[in-house]
Amino acid sequence: MANIKVNGETVSVDAEDSTPLLWVLREHLGLTGTKYGCGIAQCGACTIHVDGQPVRSCTYPVGALSGEEEITTIEGLSEDGSHPVQQAWVEMDIPQCGFCQPGMIMAVAGLLNNKPDATDEDIDQQITNICRCGTFARVRKGIHLAKTKKA
């Protein structure tokens, strides 16, 4: 049993320490917005925030958490889908199939937490998520648009 704090609530989960946080979120807590894509922290579909920092949850063992960290998933990024990145994504019709987009949005929100004025170079280095539908050109524009929006 471990206590973890997810989207502002402390919950108790019965999982082995080695279990990736991804599966705890999806199967124990029903937070299926966080997606499984590759399982080796390469595609970014499972990106969440731990204390505001983007983390790939598919390789993050639940046992590495102390219980004090604030975990945020796509469901908790905003109450009503109004986070600046979500606003920009809706305004620009960015998602196609949408499977990678929760992770993409969390990665971008994490980037903007750290660098509110992220440049194209920052984007190239830090937004390494895979989108097979090919939304990349819009994602770049969406990041710049999100920079101009307020929560």
Add this chain to the structure above:
Amino acid sequence: MKNLKTPQFSRRGFLVSTAGAGVAFSFLAACSPSGETVTEPAMPAGDPEPEVTYEPVKWYTIDNNGIVTVNIIRAEMGQHVGTALARILADELEVDWEKVRINHVDSDPKWGLMVTGGSWSVWQTYPLYSQAGAAGREALIAAAATSMGVAAGDCRAENGSVICGEQSMSYGDIVAAGMEKTFSDSELAAIELKPVSERKLIGKPVKSLDIKEKTDGTAIFGIDAKLDGMVYARPVLPPTRYGSTVNSIDDSAAQSIRGYQQAIAIDDPSGTTSGWVLAIADTYPAAIKAADAIQVDWTPGPGADVSEEDLQARARERLADTSVGAILDTGDVETAAAFDSAETIVDETYTTSTVLHFQMEPVNALAAMNGDVMEIHTGNQWQSLVLPWLASALSMPAEKIVLKTYRLGGGFGRRLNGDYAVPAAIAAKQLGKPVKLVLTREDDSRFDSVRSPSVQRVRLAADADGNVTGMEQHVAAGWPTKAMAPFFMPAGVNGEKFDPFAISGANHWYSVGAHRVRAIENDLANETFRPGWLRSVGPGFTNWALESFMDEAAIALGKDPVEFRLAHLTGEGRQSGSAPNAVGGARRQHEVLRLCAEKAGWGKSLPADTGIGIATSFGQERDMPTWVACAAQVHVDRSTGKVTAEKLTLVADAGTIVDPDGALAQMEGASLWGLSMALHEGTAFEKGEVKDRNLNTYTPLRLQNTPELDITFVESPEVPVGLGEPATTIVGPAIGNAIYQAVGARLRHIPITPQAVKAALDA
């Protein structure tokens, strides 16, 4: 009510009638125990419960509140297909877009052929939904006129109301008063559609209806489906795609894994998933670990030792044997005289590597018996194909099997092959409880229905004046349609059957005199793996060869590559096109190419080691041409061989554009898919399996490699055709041609690696 006919376009007619004759399936709808079925409300939920609904045709209902619910039988996999299709219907129905809802339906025989692929959805649905919407409009006008005591001819429909002079009546009120009118096929066919000038929704900007839920985690995909009491399963995959048999299973090492339940061998009478073993567990991470721990002894089927080199060698062997393969009907197919008398012959061979789909959501299915009905919750592109496999695998009548519809985390053709539903259903039946089967990424790659490697030879004959007198294209590849849907294979002029999806593109619209196109099955590929339909299928490799070759031929004949192509896109004879789908023929391809070259600045001076390459195609198939052209600007680093795509300029003529932003998104995605295959993807078979199974070694395009995109649609009132794939077909050859323009290196294999560029530069 009678069913609507599928549009009688030539190949569609063939497909539908053949499928109807060859595959008998019908089944009953059943209630879901879970309510997990995806519906996609156009507006947030909260519509009042309807008291009365009217169904003029099966494709939609109107209720007493004026809410129009459009049934969508196509899979949602990123095209926002419901938005585009509902716009077509709503435009003719004259209904307020705010009142339109979208319903992605489960499988049911009443829907007819359920398939989402080939960039067909808008093209196929356009005539049906236009008629359906117009039929409802006419019925509502007639009923309102009667109710108001006026002549129907004095009434018109607008914004969800019928207006007759000073009086008007809302659709909701007309429905509430009682509507019974239904339509026969002949009545529907006779309905007059409104003039293009009166369209209010088609071609107008619209926000897709499914965006917000894809930004807040609420969109439910197949992998998110849940049922009470379900167990998780991960397969232990056999050494070969076909014919492996299980001798013994040793799960002693899995026993200590917390949550592990058991291992079961899948007994699959349909042969779809022979030799699969499933690890069953309480959680998916436990199933992952258990599948790794379980030891299975198999007797492998064929292909266990096959390598990529073997596949290519077999393709070359078959290519060299002129007695094999199907000759397509391309008019005058006798090219011998042209080549015998040629002054110049250009003759080159092109190859492509095996390519993975690598759709982001690994394939999965949740299966459960609900009473005596097997319900399978899964994302699927071709319900009508997998249902007979399931019936055979389960020894159940097809009418007792229902596919519950979910969003697809990427389709790209992978989910046309619904094989992953089969072991889930077998296990659910055997265990008597819901089974959720998920393939890990590595499992998904191992048994992906990959795009087959290909080998092609293209030849051209020209006379002493440089006039082209004959052309040949010989294409050897694995054939997905033979593997999974052989009833879709037509015969060539020599009577040999062929996979139309593995050769389309070679039967091009250039006027080249005698023209011979030969489709050859790589039989070793079909034995070794299950070839797949992958975004654009054959045109993705036939155009790699054809459009690289057109550049080489132009240069060999001392012509400008753009001028050379334009000079052969003259639209004469069989290249003149026909109504309704290919009005204008090759002249429309001529125009997109001309415009693309102009927009990209063809001929302008560029920095050192930078070049622009051109390619053009008709997209997917001659019966549904989407005219496209691409100009790729690349820079080549001579020291490393690295190619940087700087800009892609694309022009498309897809007829009427229904959903402009959705159309643009499809062009963006399709062109980047083409770029990714050209420079970033590709794998190889080793010992019967693909060697790259995850992103540690398989390296598709990422954001940092994405070039500037400049995409233009030609305005056209013609029939709307497909956009999901056509751009994929031209980016690769445009890149290859651009490399030649930049540094003079000619590449004849994709993916194009830095090593290959270096080697070509050093040659």
